[in-house]
Amino acid sequence: MAHRVLELTLVSGHSLMDVNVFNRMEVYTITSVLGDPRTRQRTRTDRDGARHPTWDDTFLFAVPRTAAKASAAGAYLHLLLRTERLFGFDDRDVGEVFIPLADLLACACVGAGPAPRCATYPVRKVHCSEHRGMLTVAYRFGPVVASLPHLHKGLCWDDAVAEVVGYELPSSGQRVMKPQSSRHITKLTRTACICMTPCLFEKSGLFFSPNLKVSSSYPFVSRD
Incomplete structure (x- = not known):
C-alpha cells in the first residue's frame, strides 16, 4: 500500500526536570511509531546540556499517506526521554511526548514546502500529566510513494513495518532486500528495514539534512 516517509529531527529539550540526585543528567530520546519496539530509534546521549540537551539527530519512518488514514489508525509518535546513570544503575525516565501523526500530516498538506x-x-x-519541560522537533514528508511491488527494487516493505502502520502486505509477499552497495541509504530496525538509493529519494523530492547520523544503540540511517 502507498505510504509516505517522515523525516524527523530530534532537535533539543528545554527546561527538563532534573531526575538525577548525584550527577548531571545525560539525556537521550527513544522514538517509536505506535510505541512499537520494532520501530524504536535512539538519539545519541547529550553529555553537556543537562536539563537543556541538544541532539539534532534525524531519523526516517514509514507512515500513513494522509491525515485521515493516520487518524483512523490512531497512529502516533512516542518520544521517551531518558537519562543515563552512574555505576551501572538502570537509566531513568525523564518524561515522554505523544505526537499524533494526523496533526503532522495535516500541516504537511497545507502548502508545505521542502x-x-x-x-x-x-x-x-x-503515565502522568505532570509537566517536565519542552521538546523541539523538526519534520518534513516525502511525497506519497506508490504501491511497493511496483517501486524501484531498492525499496522493499517488510511485514513488521506493515504491521506497525496498519497496512496489508504486498500481494507478492516481497521481503526485505539487503542493499547491494555502500551507496544505499538504509533504515534498520530489529526486524524490519527499508532500503532506498539516493537517486530514488532525490526523485521523490525528499532530501536529507546534512547532520543525518547513525543511532548508537539502534542503527537506523547510514549514508556514505
Missing part, C-alpha cells in the same frame, strides 16, 4: 517545519511539545512525566 523546508522542515519546527514544533515544540510539552514533556510529561511517564
Whole structure:
C-alpha cells in the first residue's frame, strides 16, 4: 500500500526536570511509531546540556499517506526521554511526548514546502500529566510513494513495518532486500528495514539534512 516517509529531527529539550540526585543528567530520546519496539530509534546521549540537551539527530519512518488514514489508525509518535546513570544503575525516565501523526500530516498538506517545519511539545512525566519541560522537533514528508511491488527494487516493505502502520502486505509477499552497495541509504530496525538509493529519494523530492547520523544503540540511517 502507498505510504509516505517522515523525516524527523530530534532537535533539543528545554527546561527538563532534573531526575538525577548525584550527577548531571545525560539525556537521550527513544522514538517509536505506535510505541512499537520494532520501530524504536535512539538519539545519541547529550553529555553537556543537562536539563537543556541538544541532539539534532534525524531519523526516517514509514507512515500513513494522509491525515485521515493516520487518524483512523490512531497512529502516533512516542518520544521517551531518558537519562543515563552512574555505576551501572538502570537509566531513568525523564518524561515522554505523544505526537499524533494526523496533526503532522495535516500541516504537511497545507502548502508545505521542502523546508522542515519546527514544533515544540510539552514533556510529561511517564503515565502522568505532570509537566517536565519542552521538546523541539523538526519534520518534513516525502511525497506519497506508490504501491511497493511496483517501486524501484531498492525499496522493499517488510511485514513488521506493515504491521506497525496498519497496512496489508504486498500481494507478492516481497521481503526485505539487503542493499547491494555502500551507496544505499538504509533504515534498520530489529526486524524490519527499508532500503532506498539516493537517486530514488532525490526523485521523490525528499532530501536529507546534512547532520543525518547513525543511532548508537539502534542503527537506523547510514549514508556514505
